Amino acid sequence: MLTKEVIEDILAKAKALGGDFAEVFIERKTNNGIACEADRIERVVTGIEVGAGIRVLVGENTSYGYTNDLSADNLLKIAETVAKAATGDNTPAGIELIKAKVQPNSDIKIMPGEVEIDEKVSLVTRANNAARKMDDRIKQVTVVYGDVVQEVVIANSDGLWIEDQRIRTRFMVNVVAAQGDIIQTGYEAIGGHVGLELFEETEPEGVARKAVKRALLMLEAKPAPAGKMTVVMDGEAGGTMIHEACGHGLEADLVQKQLSVYAGKIGEKVASELVTVIDDATIPGKYGSFGVDDEGTQGQKTILIENGILKNYMYDYLAAKKENKISTGNGRRESYQDHPIPRMTNTFIAAGKTDPREIIKSVAKGFYVKAMGGGQVNTTNGDFVFDVKEGYLIENGKITIPVRGATLTGNGPEVLQKIDMVGNDLGFAIGTCGKDGQGVPVSDAQPTIRIPNLTVGGLL
Amino acid sequence: MTDNLSLARELVAKGLNTGAEQIEVYVTKGQELTVKVANGQVETLKNAEEQGVGIRVFVANRLGYAYSSDLSSTALETALTKAIFNAKKTAEDSFNILPRLSDVYPELDLYDPEIAKVSVEEKIKMALLMEDSARGYDPRVKIIESCTYQDVHYQIAIVNSKGIEKTNEGSYCGMYAFVVAEEGSEAQTGFDLQFELKIKDLNPVKIGKEAANKAVRSLGAKHVETQKATVVLDPYVATNFLGVLASAFSAENVQKGKSFFAGKMNTIVCSPLVEIIDDGALVGKVVSSPFDGEGVAMQRTILVKEGILTGLLHNSYTANKGGTASTGNAIRSYKGTPEVGATNLYIEAGQVSKEVLLSEVRQGFYITEVMGMHTANPISGDFSVGASGLLIENGKLTKAFRGAAIAGNLIGLLKQVDCVADDLTFFIGSGSPTIRIANMTISGS
Numbered sequence: 074m075l076t077k078e079v080i081e082d083i084l085a086k087a088k089a090l091g092g093d094f095a096e097v098f099i100e101r102k103t104n105n106g107i108a109c110e111a112d113r114i115e116r117v118v119t120g121i122e123v124g125a126g127i128r129v130l131v132g133e134n135t136s137y138g139y140t141n142d143l144s145a146d147n148l149l150k151i152a153e154t155v156a157k158a159a160t161g162d163n164t165p166a167g168i169e170l171i172k173a174k175v176q177p178n179s180d181i182k183i184m185p186g187e188v189e190i191d192e193k194v195s196l197v198t199r200a201n202n203a204a205r206k207m208d209d210r211i212k213q214v215t216v217v218y219g220d221v222v223q224e225v226v227i228a229n230s231d232g233l234w235i236e237d238q239r240i241r242t243r244f245m246v247n248v249v250a251a252q253g254d255i256i257q258t259g260y261e262a263i264g265g266h267v268g269l270e271l272f273e274e275t276e277p278e279g280v281a282r283k284a285v286k287r288a289l290l291m292l293e294a295k296p297a298p299a300g301k302m303t304v305v306m307d308g309e310a311g312g313t314m315i316h317e318a319c320g321h322g323l324e325a326d327l328v329q330k331q332l333s334v335y336a337g338k339i340g341e342k343v344a345s346e347l348v349t350v351i352d353d354a355t356i357p358g359k360y361g362s363f364g365v366d367d368e369g370t371q372g373q374k375t376i377l378i379e380n381g382i383l384k385n386y387m388y389d390y391l392a393a394k395k396e397n398k399i400s401t402g403n404g405r406r407e408s409y410q411d412h413p414i415p416r417m418t419n420t421f422i423a424a425g426k427t428d429p430r431e432i433i434k435s436v437a438k439g440f441y442v443k444a445m446g447g448g449q450v451n452t453t454n455g456d457f458v459f460d461v462k463e464g465y466l467i468e469n470g471k472i473t474i475p476v477r478g479a480t481l482t483g484n485g486p487e488v489l490q491k492i493d494m495v496g497n498d499l500g501f502a503i504g505t506c507g508k509d510g511q512g513v514p515v516s517d518a519q520p521t522i523r524i525p526n527l528t529v530g531g532l533l
Numbered sequence: 534m535t536d537n538l539s540l541a542r543e544l545v546a547k548g549l550n551t552g553a554e555q556i557e558v559y560v561t562k563g564q565e566l567t568v569k570v571a572n573g574q575v576e577t578l579k580n581a582e583e584q585g586v587g588i589r590v591f592v593a594n595r596l597g598y599a600y601s602s603d604l605s606s607t608a609l610e611t612a613l614t615k616a617i618f619n620a621k622k623t624a625e626d627s628f629n630i631l632p633r634l635s636d637v638y639p640e641l642d643l644y645d646p647e648i649a650k651v652s653v654e655e656k657i658k659m660a661l662l663m664e665d666s667a668r669g670y671d672p673r674v675k676i677i678e679s680c681t682y683q684d685v686h687y688q689i690a691i692v693n694s695k696g697i698e699k700t701n702e703g704s705y706c707g708m709y710a711f712v713v714a715e716e717g718s719e720a721q722t723g724f725d726l727q728f729e730l731k732i733k734d735l736n737p738v739k740i741g742k743e744a745a746n747k748a749v750r751s752l753g754a755k756h757v758e759t760q761k762a763t764v765v766l767d768p769y770v771a772t773n774f775l776g777v778l779a780s781a782f783s784a785e786n787v788q789k790g791k792s793f794f795a796g797k798m799n800t801i802v803c804s805p806l807v808e809i810i811d812d813g814a815l816v817g818k819v820v821s822s823p824f825d826g827e828g829v830a831m832q833r834t835i836l837v838k839e840g841i842l843t844g845l846l847h848n849s850y851t852a853n854k855g856g857t858a859s860t861g862n863a864i865r866s867y868k869g870t871p872e873v874g875a876t877n878l879y880i881e882a883g884q885v886s887k888e889v890l891l892s893e894v895r896q897g898f899y900i901t902e903v904m905g906m907h908t909a910n911p912i913s914g915d916f917s918v919g920a921s922g923l924l925i926e927n928g929k930l931t932k933a934f935r936g937a938a939i940a941g942n943l944i945g946l947l948k949q950v951d952c953v954a955d956d957l958t959f960f961i962g963s964g965s966p967t968i969r970i971a972n973m974t975i976s977g978s
Contacts, residue, residue, distance in 0.1 A: 118619065121611065141603065447908040
C-alpha cells in the first residue's frame with residue numbers, strides 16, 4: 074500500500090486547482106466463490122481486485138476518476154485529470170494526514186482466509202445433498218458460497234486517514250421443483266458482516282431445507298388473488314417493504330433534489346404512530362453493518378421516523394455539507410469505481426407490543442406474506458412494488474392456502490400511515506440494494522405488521 | 534492492443550507449463566467518460582480506466598477460474614496458480630471444452646474515432662442541450678434528476694491453447710435523461726435513452742423532449758379498478774419482458790431444467806405472430822462484436838419462428854453437451870467464466886402501424902412503465918409487476934393511470950399476443966415493437 078507522503082501528494086495534486094475537498098479511496102478485494110449445480114461442484118473462482126478512486130468536490134459538483142494501476146505516478150496523473158474538472162477558488166495548501174482508528178462493531182471469529190477451500194466446498198456439498206434427498210420433485214439445486222475480504226484506505230484533504238477491513242460471507246440455495254407442467258422455485262439466503270461463523274448459527278442443511286420447503290409449497294399453491302385486501306406481513310418476511318416504501322425516500326441526495334415524497338417533511342407525521350424506522354450500521358454481524366462507511370465516517374444508528382414523526386434523513390459527506398450538517402455515516406459505494414452516495418445499511422421498523430398471533434387472528438379475510446423477495450420504488454411519487462416469495466390467504470383469523478405469483482403494490486406515504494398493528498417480533502433478511510447502478514450489501518427487517526387495503530397483483 | 538495479446542500469450546504458455554491442460558486468457562482494457570449535468574451545471578464528471586485478466590483452465594476435465602485487476606506479474610502469477618488450484622476442487626465434466634477458431638468472423642465497424650476527438654466541453658454541451666430540451670418542452674418539467682452523457686472505449690484480447698488469438702477494439706456512446714414534471718403537489722417521472730456506435734447519431738434534443746413528454750403525460754394519473762382487459766406494451770416495456778426471456782433461451786438453463794422452455798423445442802411457445810431473434814453480428818449496434826467471450830464468431834440465431842421454439846443460445850460447453858455448434862453466445866467480463874447470454878435480442882417487427890394496433894382497442898391499457906421486473910421468475914415464467922401508463926379509449930391514448938399491477942406467466946403472455954406493430958425500437962441490446970396482449974388481469978383498487 075502507499076505511504077502517507079504519497080497519499081498526501083495525491084490529495085494535494087487533486088486539490089491543486091482550487092477544489093473544496095479531495096479524497097482518495099484505495100481498495101484491495103479478494104473474492105472466493107463456489108457454485109454447485111447439476112449435482113456437482115461446477116465453479117471455484119478466486120478474484121483479486123485492486124483499484125483506487127479519486128474525488129474532488131467543488132460546490133455541489135463532483136469530479137471522479139478511477140484506475141487499477143496503483144503506482145504513485147499513475148495516481149498523481151489521475152489526480153491531475155480529476156483536478157482539471159474541479160477548479161475552484163480555494164488556495165491550494167499542503168495536506169497533513171492524521172491516522173484515525175476504526176471502531177469495529179463486528180468481531181470476525183473465523184476469517185475466510187484461514188479456512189481451507191475443501192471445507193468451504195463441503196458446506197456447499199452438504200446443502201446440495203440435503204436439498205436433493207428431501208423430495209423427488211426437486212429437479213435442480215443451485216448452491217452458491219461467497220466470501221469477500223475488502224481492505225480499504227480512505228484519506229481526504231480534511232486530514233482523515235483511515236484503514237479498514239470488511240469481511241462478508243454469504244450462502245444461497247435456489248431449488249427448482251416440478252410436478253407435471255408446473256415448475257416452481259424456492260430461494261433462501263443467509264449472509265453477514267461475518268466470517269465462517271455464519272454457519273454456526275444456521276447450518277447449510279437448514280438453508281437448503283427452507284428453500285426446498287418453499288419450492289414444494291409453491292407447487293401446491295393457487296395463483297394469487299387480485300385486488301385490494303388486508304395484508305399481514307410476518308416478522309420473518311424481511312424488510313423489503315420498508316426499504317422500498319420509505320428507506321430510499323429518506324436518502325438525503327434524493328430529498329435535496331426534491332425527488333422524494335418525504336422532502337420538506339421533517340417534524341411532520343408521515344406514518345402511523347405505531348411506526349418507528351431506524352437505520353443502524355452498528356448491529357454486530359448484519360449484512361449491511363460496517364465500522365466506517367466508504368468516506369471514513371464511523372457507522373451509526375440513525376432514527377429516521379419516531380412514533381410516526383419524520384426525524385432525520387440519511388446523509389453522506391456531500392449531502393450533509395449542503396445543509397451544514399455532518400454525515401450520518403451513510404456514504405457508501407460499490408467499489409473504487411464509484412463515488413459515494415447516501416445509502417441504507419440495516420434498515421428496520423422497530424418492534425411494537427402486539428403478539429403476532431393476535432394480528433393474524435384479527436383478520437377475517439386477507440393476504441399473509443411469509444417471505445418477501447425483491448422490490449422497487451419510484452421515490453418521486455412514492456409508488457412501490459415488492460415480490461412475495463411465500464404467501465397465503467388468511468380466512469377467519471387463520472392462515473389457510475398457499476398462493477403464488479403475487480406482487481404487492483402501494484404508495485409509500487399512504488401505506489406507512491395505514492399500518493395499524495405492529496408485532497413484538499423482528500426478523501432480518503439480506504439483500505443487495507441497487508441505486509445509480511451501484512449494488513451494496515444491506516439487510517432490512519420489520520416486526521409482524523398489518524396493513525389494511527393494499528393492492529395484491531394477482532389473477533382474476 | 535499488442536500488449537494485451539502478448540500478455541495473454543505469455544500467460545497461456547506459462548499455464549501450459551505449470552499444470553493446465555487447456556487454458557484460456559481473456560484480457561480487457563477500457564476507458565470511460567461520464568458527464569452528468571443538472572440545473573445547467575456539471576454535477577458529476579467521471580474519468581475511468583479499467584483493466585482485468587480472466588484465466589480459465591481445465592485440468593483432467595475439471596474447470597478452474599481466477600481473475601485479477603492487478604496486472605503486475607506477481608498478481609497474475611498468483612491468479613494463474615489459483616486457477617490451476619481451483620481446478621482440483623471442481624467436479625470432472627467431459628463436456629468441458631475450449632473452442633477452436635471459427636471459419637468466418639463478421640466484419641463490423643465498431644470503433645468511432647470521432648468520439649475521442651470531440652472534446653469533453655462539447656460533450657458537456659450535449660448533455661446541457663438535452664436538459665434544456667426537456668425543460669423547454671413544458672413549463673411543468675421542473676426537476677432534472679439527471680442528464681447524462683457517457684462514452685466507452687474498450688480493447689479485448691483472447692488467447693487459448695486451441696489456437697484462438699483474437700483482438701477487438703470498439704467504442705460507443707450514449708445519453709439518458711431522467712426528469713420530473715410537477716403540478717400542484719403531484720410529481721411524476723419520465724426518462725429516455727439512446728446508445729450509438731457513432732457520436733454523430735446521438736440526438737440530445739429528441740431524448741430530452743421524449744423524457745419530458747413521458748413525465749408530463751403521467752401527471753394526473755389515476756388508479757384503476759381490478760379487471761380483465763386488453764393490454765398494449767410499449768417497446769420499452771416489451772424489452773423488459775424480453776430481459777427475463779433471455780435467461781429462458783439459455784441452453785444451459787434448458788439443459789439443467791431451469792427454463793420454462795425445457796422440453797419445448799419445436800413446439801408452439803408463442804402466438805404465431807411472434808418471431809424472436811438474437812443477433813450478435815447486427816450492424817450498427819453497440820452490443821455487436823466479431824466474436825463472443827470465448828472467441829467464437831457472433832451470429833444471427835432465430836429462437837422463435839411463427840410462434841415455434843426453433844433455437845437456443847449456446848456457448849461451447851452447452852453446444853458440446855447438446856451435440857450442436859456454439860451460437861457465439863458466451864457472455865462475460867474478466868471477472869467470470871463465459872456464460873450463455875443474449876447479445877442483440879429482439880422481437881421482429883410486425884406489419885401494422887402502432888396507430889392501427891391501438892385503433893382496434895375499444896378499452897384497454899397502454900403500459901409504458903413496469904416496476905419490479907427483476908423479481909420475475911425466469912425459471913417458472915411467473916411474473917407480477919407494478920404497471921403505469923395510459924388508458925386506451927376508443928382506439929386513442931387518453932388519461933394516465935398508475936399504481937396498478939399485472940401478473941401472469943410469460944408463456945401465457947406470449948401466446949396471447951394478438952398484434953405486433955412495425956415500430957421495432959432498440960434499447961441498447963434489446964429490441965421490440967409495440968405488442969398487444971388480448972386479455973390480461975390488471976390489478977388495481
